[in-house]
Each structure stands twice: as C-alpha cells, then as structure tokens.
Amino acid sequence: MFAISLSLWAVRYFHFNNELMVSEPISVLQFITLNSAILLISAGGYWINNFYDYEIDKINKPHQKQLLEVFSKKHIISTYILMNGLGLILSGLLGVKNFIVNAICILLLWVYAAYWKRKIFIGNATIAILSVLVIFVAEWNLNNWAFINKDLLYYASFCFLVTWAREVVKDIEDLEGDTIMGCSSLPIRFGTSFSKWVIQTFNLLIFISLMLYFIEVSNIKKLFLSFFIMLPTILVSSKLYWATQKKDYRMISHWYKYIFFAGIFSLLI
DSSP, X not given: OHHHHHHHHHHHHHHHHTTOOSSOOOOHHHHHHHHHXXXXXXXXXXXXXXXXXXXXXXXXXXXXXXXXXXXXXXXHHHHHHHHHHHHHHHHHHTOHHHHHHHHHHHHHHXXXXXXXXXXXXXXXXHHHHHHHHHHHHHHHHHTTTOOOOHHHHHHHHHHHHHHHHHHHHHHHHTHHHHHHTTOOXXXXXXXXXXXXXXXXXXXXXXXXXXXXXXXXXXXXXXXXXXXXXXXXXXXXXXXXXHOOSHHHHHHHHHHHHHHHHHHHHHTTO
8 A cells, every 4th residue: 555655746746846737636635535535445356355265365365364254244345445436536536537547447347356366467457557647647636637657658668567577476385375275376287397487477577677767867766767666676586596485575576566666766856
C-alpha cells in the first residue's frame, strides 16, 4: 500500500517539478481523493487475494497468521465490498473516466485472485499491468487525460519489468504449495531453471531500459541510477544464479522490492 501511495505522489512531484501541465491540473484535495480511492481498491484486492489464497498460504507460509484464522468469511466479504464501494464513490467524485478505470481495476483484481493467479503468464501479467496503470492514472489526472510524458514511460516500463520479475520469483518461492493445490505457474509448468532464465531476461531488459534512460538525465540522477538501481540489479542477477532454497528466493523478492522503491525515488531527483 505504501509503495502505491508513494508512487502516486512521486509522479505528482515529477509532474510539477518538470512543468508538464498542458491544462488546469487537479487540486491537491482531488489528488488526495484519487490517492485514497486507489489505496482502498488496492487494499480490497489484497484482502480478497488473501481470502482465496488461504489453503495455499497455509502450506507456503505455515508460521504466518492467515486472514480466515482471524476474521470470519462474512466479515472478509463485507469489508471487501465496503473498501471497493468507498473506492468507487471517491472515483466517481473525480469523474466518469476515473470511475470506469477503477471499476475495471476492481474486476481485474478479483478475477486475478479467484482464477488468474493460478494460471501461467496471465496472473503475473495482470499484476505487472496494474502496477503501471497506477502511474498512468496519476499522470492522466494531472494532465486532464492528455498524454504520458516520455520520462514517465521509461519509469512505467521499469515498474512493469521489475514487478513481473518479482512475481516469477515469488512463484518459485511458493512452488511447494502451488504444486499441491494444482496451480499452473511458470516454475510448475517449465521448471525452476527455466523460470530463473526468464527472470534473468527481465533483469537484462531492466538494465537496458535503465541504460536508455541513463543517457538522457542529469549527472546527479546518473549517479543515483548507477549505485542504487543498476548495481542492485546486477547483484540480484548474481544472487538468482546461485539461489537454490526458498529463503534465497525470499531474499531476492525483497531486493526487487528495494529496486522498485529506488525507482520511485528516482522521480524525485
């Protein structure tokens, strides 16, 4: 949740810092409303995802308290409906376009949790696309749905690749429970070794996208990209090569989370 909110505000800061407005932007209050709507819908997605993952998480995360062990099924569904309902009401206050986009996000998050998460390709792709959609929605609102800045397209592609790579890592980490529950993830269908090469391909694409962006930015941002994003990406690739145990993949997943946050902070430079 924190990453989503931070990403939204980073896009807003980048937008005003670079004077990208082409029309009257939305007010701070309206942007807070947008932020709140997206956070409520994201929280609803997280809530329903944990609900559907109960049996799998009992295997993959045996020491972690599960949602259904704390709340009743009725309470979970009611809270899910409430969060999405409030999110849609706030979206509606910002106009029809925001309402439609966020309604689509709610549908995608539910279908992902109920069906697609257990399917090869489409589950990972859904989360990667939604991570980019947050950036686009923020920029569209700040520019009255007019255009997407080229620098933000670089950032969006970076988020897309990092998110997808991390999702595949998590699939390897959760291989035991996913196999028992009959899921069809990339590691289950094609094996861990093949999945690791797919992740390494994502790492290469991340590095290439950073290099393309690297030649267009200031020296200060070049230093930040080099030491806080590019070097960690190389480190992750090295760690992935030698990874064999569940704890190794959990650590790599945390590294991808750090790289994602570093990408957000790059917008503030």
